Amino acid sequence: MIAGANSRVGRLLKGAGLPAAWAQRGPGADLDWPILDGPAPLTDWCARYGAPGALVVLAGVTPGQGAAIDDNRALGLAALQAARAAGIGRVLLASSSAVYGRHRAEPWAEDAACVPPSAYGQAKLAMERACAGPGVTMLRIGNVAGADALLTNPRRPLLLDRFADGSGPVRSYIGPQTLARALTALALAPALPPVLNIGAPRPVDMSDLAQAAGLPVERRPAPPQAIARLTLSIDRLETLMSFADTDSSAQGLIAQWRACQEDR
Incomplete structure (x- = not known):
């Protein structure tokens, strides 16, 4: 079962x-x-229908929704309590790559120390710590193509940072079709770790993604607080599922987003 069907990610799934x-x-x-x-x-x-093999909790509060960011902890605990009461043995809680720190050249692994710089990352980390336990896996999800601030931003042209090397912000992305395959694999896996990064194998420059989507872009010098790279190690995830080359490409991510839009 997926809780949070009306979230951006839920609608794409x-x-x-x-x-x-x-x-x-x-x-x-x-x-x-x-x-x-x-x-x-x-x-x-x-x-009435029988307990599902897993409960995937996408429901949460993101910045700008008008609700308290700290409600993420309460939502996680309430979903976990409900799963236990309903006899659901596996709970997958949607966390975020925002729980990691700010500056790091190499990908973040799940066992890295977390020092989130944003209130959202801090709230998600508080949820993780409150809900950790047997049968619970925290999904530290990177950017989901079509649900992130780049492709849902109505501003035209898009305003993207340019860093000293000429690149834009580089992030770990995953397409909605790949994410659907990942969630299916996790629901069926014999065993899961307590924390799992979720993304495609190769990170993507957001300027390349905008270009693949045919979106006009305006570039500006990156401000000092801008994060050039926030990428995830998915070694653990790759033991549970396989990826195609197109799962990581800007063109492939855009194709997945367009194929999964509700009004297509």
């Missing part, structure tokens, strides 16, 4: 055809479940 039961706050999915209201909707659904 629906477009990718991910075979799952879907839960969200309000009607329009298999289960109307406001997570903070308690476990009863989930336990009732599982009593």
Whole structure:
């Protein structure tokens, strides 16, 4: 089951055809479940249809939503409590690459010390620490193509930082179709680690992604606080699933985004 069907990532995963039961706050999915209201909707659904093998919690609060960022901790704990009450043995909680630090040339591995610079990263790390335990895996997800601030930004032209070497911001991305395959693999895996980075094998320059999408771009000198690289080591994930070369390319990511849009 996927909780957070009405999130940006959830809508893209629906477009990718991910075979799952879907839960969200309000009607329009298999289960109307406001997570903070308690476990009863989930336990009732599982009593009727049987407990799923895993609960994937995409529901959360991101900057600019008008809700308290600190609610991420409460949402994680409430979802975990509900899963336990419903007899669901595996919970995958969506965290973020924002839990890592600011400046690092090499990819971040899951065992690296986390010193998040943003309030959002701090809130997600607090959620991780509160919810850690048996049967729980934290998914430190990189940028999801089509759900991130680049491709959803209405500004034209897009404004992108240019760093001293001429590059734009470099990030670990994953396409919605690849993410759907990853979640399926994790739901079916015999065992999972407590923390797992989620991204494609090769990071992408955001300026290349904008170009592949045909979006006009304006460049500016990067301010001192800008993060040039935030990339993830996915060695653990690669033991659980395989990737195609196109999963990491700017063109492949844009193709996945366009294929999964609800209004296509």
